[in-house]
Amino acid sequence: MNYDQIIQETIKTNNSKIVLAVMDGLGDIRHPEFSGKTPLEYAKTPNIDKLAAQSCAGRMYPILPGITPGSGPAHLALFGYDPMQVTIGRGVLEAVGIGFELRPGDIAARCNFATMDQNNLIIDRRAGRIATEESEKLCEELRSIREIDGVEIIIMPGKGHRFVTIFRSKEKEIGDQINDTDPLEEGKPLLPAKGKNPPSEFLASVINQFVEKGLHILRDKYPANSFLIRGISSKPDIPSLNQKYQLEAAAIATYPMYRGIASLLGMTLLPAPDSIEGLFQTYLEFRQKYDFFFIHIKGTDQAGEDGDFESKVQCIEKVDQALPVLLENKPDVLAITADHSSPCAMRSHSWHPVPLLLHSAFCGIDDVQHFDEYSCIHGSLGLFESKYLMGILLANAKRLDKFGA
Amino acid sequence: MNYDQIIQETIKTNNSKIVLAVMDGLGDIRHPEFSGKTPLEYAKTPNIDKLAAQSCAGRMYPILPGITPGSGPAHLALFGYDPMQVTIGRGVLEAVGIGFELRPGDIAARCNFATMDQNNLIIDRRAGRIATEESEKLCEELRSIREIDGVEIIIMPGKGHRFVTIFRSKEKEIGDQINDTDPLEEGKPLLPAKGKNPPSEFLASVINQFVEKGLHILRDKYPANSFLIRGISSKPDIPSLNQKYQLEAAAIATYPMYRGIASLLGMTLLPAPDSIEGLFQTYLEFRQKYDFFFIHIKGTDQAGEDGDFESKVQCIEKVDQALPVLLENKPDVLAITADHSSPCAMRSHSWHPVPLLLHSAFCGIDDVQHFDEYSCIHGSLGLFESKYLMGILLANAKRLDKFGA
Numbered sequence: 001m002n003y004d005q006i007i008q009e010t011i012k013t014n015n016s017k018i019v020l021a022v023m024d025g026l027g028d029i030r031h032p033e034f035s036g037k038t039p040l041e042y043a044k045t046p047n048i049d050k051l052a053a054q055s056c057a058g059r060m061y062p063i064l065p066g067i068t069p070g071s072g073p074a075h076l077a078l079f080g081y082d083p084m085q086v087t088i089g090r091g092v093l094e095a096v097g098i099g100f101e102l103r104p105g106d107i108a109a110r111c112n113f114a115t116m117d118q119n120n121l122i123i124d125r126r127a128g129r130i131a132t133e134e135s136e137k138l139c140e141e142l143r144s145i146r147e148i149d150g151v152e153i154i155i156m157p158g159k160g161h162r163f164v165t166i167f168r169s170k171e172k173e174i175g176d177q178i179n180d181t182d183p184l185e186e187g188k189p190l191l192p193a194k195g196k197n198p199p200s201e202f203l204a205s206v207i208n209q210f211v212e213k214g215l216h217i218l219r220d221k222y223p224a225n226s227f228l229i230r231g232i233s234s235k236p237d238i239p240s241l242n243q244k245y246q247l248e249a250a251a252i253a254t255y256p257m258y259r260g261i262a263s264l265l266g267m268t269l270l271p272a273p274d275s276i277e278g279l280f281q282t283y284l285e286f287r288q289k290y291d292f293f294f295i296h297i298k299g300t301d302q303a304g305e306d307g308d309f310e311s312k313v314q315c316i317e318k319v320d321q322a323l324p325v326l327l328e329n330k331p332d333v334l335a336i337t338a339d340h341s342s343p344c345a346m347r348s349h350s351w352h353p354v355p356l357l358l359h360s361a362f363c364g365i366d367d368v369q370h371f372d373e374y375s376c377i378h379g380s381l382g383l384f385e386s387k388y389l390m391g392i393l394l395a396n397a398k399r400l401d402k403f404g405a
Numbered sequence: 406m407n408y409d410q411i412i413q414e415t416i417k418t419n420n421s422k423i424v425l426a427v428m429d430g431l432g433d434i435r436h437p438e439f440s441g442k443t444p445l446e447y448a449k450t451p452n453i454d455k456l457a458a459q460s461c462a463g464r465m466y467p468i469l470p471g472i473t474p475g476s477g478p479a480h481l482a483l484f485g486y487d488p489m490q491v492t493i494g495r496g497v498l499e500a501v502g503i504g505f506e507l508r509p510g511d512i513a514a515r516c517n518f519a520t521m522d523q524n525n526l527i528i529d530r531r532a533g534r535i536a537t538e539e540s541e542k543l544c545e546e547l548r549s550i551r552e553i554d555g556v557e558i559i560i561m562p563g564k565g566h567r568f569v570t571i572f573r574s575k576e577k578e579i580g581d582q583i584n585d586t587d588p589l590e591e592g593k594p595l596l597p598a599k600g601k602n603p604p605s606e607f608l609a610s611v612i613n614q615f616v617e618k619g620l621h622i623l624r625d626k627y628p629a630n631s632f633l634i635r636g637i638s639s640k641p642d643i644p645s646l647n648q649k650y651q652l653e654a655a656a657i658a659t660y661p662m663y664r665g666i667a668s669l670l671g672m673t674l675l676p677a678p679d680s681i682e683g684l685f686q687t688y689l690e691f692r693q694k695y696d697f698f699f700i701h702i703k704g705t706d707q708a709g710e711d712g713d714f715e716s717k718v719q720c721i722e723k724v725d726q727a728l729p730v731l732l733e734n735k736p737d738v739l740a741i742t743a744d745h746s747s748p749c750a751m752r753s754h755s756w757h758p759v760p761l762l763l764h765s766a767f768c769g770i771d772d773v774q775h776f777d778e779y780s781c782i783h784g785s786l787g788l789f790e791s792k793y794l795m796g797i798l799l800a801n802a803k804r805l806d807k808f809g810a
Contacts, residue, residue: 029769066796070809084406090810351800383787
């Protein structure tokens with residue numbers, strides 16, 4: 001028996017409401033470059049502090065010690081999916097990220113417009129970073145390729161030079177064990193697609209024809225006279241949050257990627273205004289209709305990746321100021337945490353554990369009075385892998401029965 | 406996907422330097438017999454304290470809670486090898502420990518001279534602990550047995566009554582699934598060697614002939630008129646640190662066993678003077694040539710096993726005094742820790758977690774101001790299994806890419 005099986009065996013439903021507020025990339029480190037305090041330590045957070053005094057705290061490894069996660073694995077872990085077992089391909093992430101609803105069997109690839117010289121060598125893998133509007137026009141032209149060998153080709157523009165292609169087969173099985181056509185280095189030709197098994201070989205031949213037709217269409221579109229195909233992947237076969245936990249789950253997230261992941265896990269996408277207060281208002285509005293609310297706050301990660309300490313502090317303070325809205329009709333279980341750390345001093349995701357604040361009637365109030373990375377070291381929840389968070393939330397919501405007699 | 410595979414997928418190289426300083430058996434416990442403080446708490450360590458104030462701290466389980474490791478598993482874990490999956494047989498440890506270079510296919514056994522009575526019953530399993538010089542002479546006599554059935558017999562004297570036998574087959578495959586000939590209790594005869602599969606059966610027959618010929622040679626050598634064969638094992642097939650982590654790794658260790666383990670893992674053995682300052686000087690001297698330096702300090706373990714609190718304190722203070730040498734050209738990542746605890750009050754290895762100090766530009770400075778077992782409880786690294794240490798060191802060295810998108 002494993003953890004998932006224990007949850008399956010003990011799960012039950014009730015009327016409790018659970019809110020998981022994820023401040024993306026919130027975790028940080030003390031660093032001399034930035035005041036020697038973390039943004040959470042530095043920020044004025046009277047409302048969060050007040051909550052902390054009635055809550056318990058802890059820290060989580062997004063994956064395991066030393067591992068820096070991308071947003072995909074980090075969020076999967078927060079929702080209780082083992083990030084080392086369940087993976088979402090890059091093409092699929094990109095597709096759901098631009099709001100495309102994948103069907104079972106669909107295979108998605110992320111694509112870049114690129115520049116090719118007269119010898120068919122790729123000389124710019126991003127086509128001089130052409131503008132989104134330009135890219136949209138080119139996608140429209142590529143859309144004249146509607147179907148190859150019974151496989152429907154769906155083209156969706158993304159940001160800048162990026163677009164997504166979805167392959168949807170009507171009859172024959174298609175597979176995603178196919179290499180990228182991206183040569184990775186400039187000065188080299190596109191790689192032909194090759195499949196590792198018969199369904200993948202079939203799609204590879206479709207992809208090669210797609211490339212040939214596409215290059216013909218783009219032949220006069222310098223600098224965007226070529227394109228690379230990468231991250232070919234199928235919609236993963238993942239149980240929904242409802243199947244896993246018998247939860248009616250909803251997501252309040254503005255960014256497409258997080259809406260995409262939520263949607264892959266069967267969450268309903270709720271309206272997500274730009275302000276943090278607005279996100280919390282959405283929870284109030286839909287409180288009766290769902291059991292579980294994933295609220296995603298992006299600003300902290302962006303600030304961390306930009307090395308913008310002040311902006312990270314401001315985003316935290318905005319969350320603090322908006323918190324009373326969320327508490328107006330307090331959920332039974334409220335967790336405030338991060339998917340991963342994005343320290344300002346590193347300007348990137350990192351491996352450092354994330355802080356966690358947990359409030360419920362039965363959380364057990366510990367001595368942590370301030371919600372920050374270093375105070376949380378002393379929290380009663382200790383340090384554990386993010387993939388166990390859902391179990392803790394469900395337990396606090398009294399949605400898990402006793403295991404064994 | 407498992408932890409090792411994530412590391413494999415995300416590893417990259419750069420010019421960073423990593424130093425792992427292992428104070429063998431450093432971990433200790435507070436005990437009324439010895440001042441109520443641990444040697445680390447008791448020792449004056451101004452240099453380590455200064456470093457601690459700019460570092461983060463934590464603790465590690467060498468294996469898992471309650472498990473007391475031998476030096477082999479404890480070191481394997483520190484180097485990122487799962488000590489429950491990867492094992493080095495005792496014969497092999499003994500062989501590499503006396504500096505013998507095992508070749509693939511070699512099988513090694515550790516042997517004891519013993520005393521046998523006129524009925525061929527073992528009456529002293531250590532032959533009255535005969536001196537090393539005596540033992541060396543007897544080994545020389547045993548060396549007249551050079552080969553049996555095409556298997557070369559190589560005999561290497563060890564300390565006291567101990568020696569090592571290496572079996573090297575030229576043609577036929579030999580196996581190591583063979584019992585010890587040691588009856589374990591005195592008053593019993595030698596056990597015949599038996600193999601569990603055909604290659605082991607073949608070597609067992611060679612071993613039985615070796616014993617017969619050996620006993621004949623030793624028949625007048627009372628008290629060393631017999632010998633026991635134990636820990637029959639093959640050179641393990643372990644990936645090197647270079648294969649695992651793309652690290653050029655070097656070991657600075659004086660004791661043969663640690664040199665042996667390092668060598669099995671593909672580390673280059675650097676000169677290792679007797680003084681701790683000398684060990685650190687070697688790092689300075691070879692800093693440009695390697696990425697990773699394992700520095701092994703033995704004194705703490707010896708003192709712990711002897712129950713010699715003062716000597717353990719002195720060894721720690723010597724490390725502290727020598728530390729400025731190491732910091733003269735500071736590595737990008739420096740960890741000071743132990744392979745296992747050897748509490749003075751126990752006079753043996755123990756299961757207690759070991760303290761860990763970690764310094765790097767991005768370690769995140771925590772509140773731990775003094776490096777000792779009890780202060781480290783409050784460190785930001787928490788308490789984790791030693792096998793994850795390498796991942797943390799590599800992350801701090803920025804040698805690990807992001808996992809997943």
